[in-house]
Amino acid sequence: MMGLGKPQWLALAGAAAVVVLLVLVPRTPSGKREEAAAITPAKARTMEAVALVQGQDPMRGIMMLREIAEQEPDNAEAHWHLGLFSVQSGQMEKALERFKKVRDLDAEGFPDVWFYLGRTYATLDSTDQAIACLHRYRELVDDTAITRVVDGFLLELEGHVHEH
Numbered sequence: 001m002m003g004l005g006k007p008q009w010l011a012l013a014g015a016a017a018v019v020v021l022l023v024l025v026p027r028t029p030s031g032k033r034e035e036a037a038a039i040t041p042a043k044a045r046t047m048e049a050v051a052l053v054q055g056q057d058p059m060r061g062i063m064m065l066r067e068i069a070e071q072e073p074d075n076a077e078a079h080w081h082l083g084l085f086s087v088q089s090g091q092m093e094k095a096l097e098r099f100k101k102v103r104d105l106d107a108e109g110f111p112d113v114w115f116y117l118g119r120t121y122a123t124l125d126s127t128d129q130a131i132a133c134l135h136r137y138r139e140l141v142d143d144t145a146i147t148r149v150v151d152g153f154l155l156e157l158e159g160h161v162h163e164h
Contacts, residue, residue: 042068046077053085076106083116096120111140115150122157131157 039047045068052061062085069078083098099120102113114137121130131154138150 042072042075043077046075046081049078050081053081074105076102076110079105080110080113083113087116087120092120092123096124111137114140118153127157127160 049061049064079101086095118133
């Protein structure tokens with residue numbers, strides 16, 4: 001396994017700070033609040049799978065999420081959680097594919113996908129794509145604490161681009 005270079009460390013450091021801030025942001029996307037009240041069977045299965053991953057049977061939860069994504073390829077939420085769990089387990093290529101799928105299916109419903117795409121691209125040394133995604137995320141975020149962190153992350157990535 002190769003060591004992490006400067007862009008990867010910058011990506012991880014910036015991502016860690018933003019993840020902490022993202023945890024503080026309400027999880028129901030604006031415009032989806034009415035839908036949140038009605039839990040569909042698919043939503044209930046996804047919630048159960050996520051609870052298993054975060055609880056005592058992570059592999060069973062991952063298998064459930066994969067099954068949901070396979071049976072319902074347009075289920076952006078299943079792909080979203082699989083992407084997040086891929087990041088947690090260091091499987092950045094898989095995470096990138098999941099987040100691209102979420103972006104294509106429902107970027108409006110999952111605006112944080114732009115941050116995670118940026119983070120994943122930065123970790124995989126695709127700095128230009130990371131910068132583009134983070135600029136897109138920056139346009140969508142109103143929280144000044146998050147925008148300051150994203151701006152700092154962008155400065156570091158853009159500085160790295162100019163060094164080469």
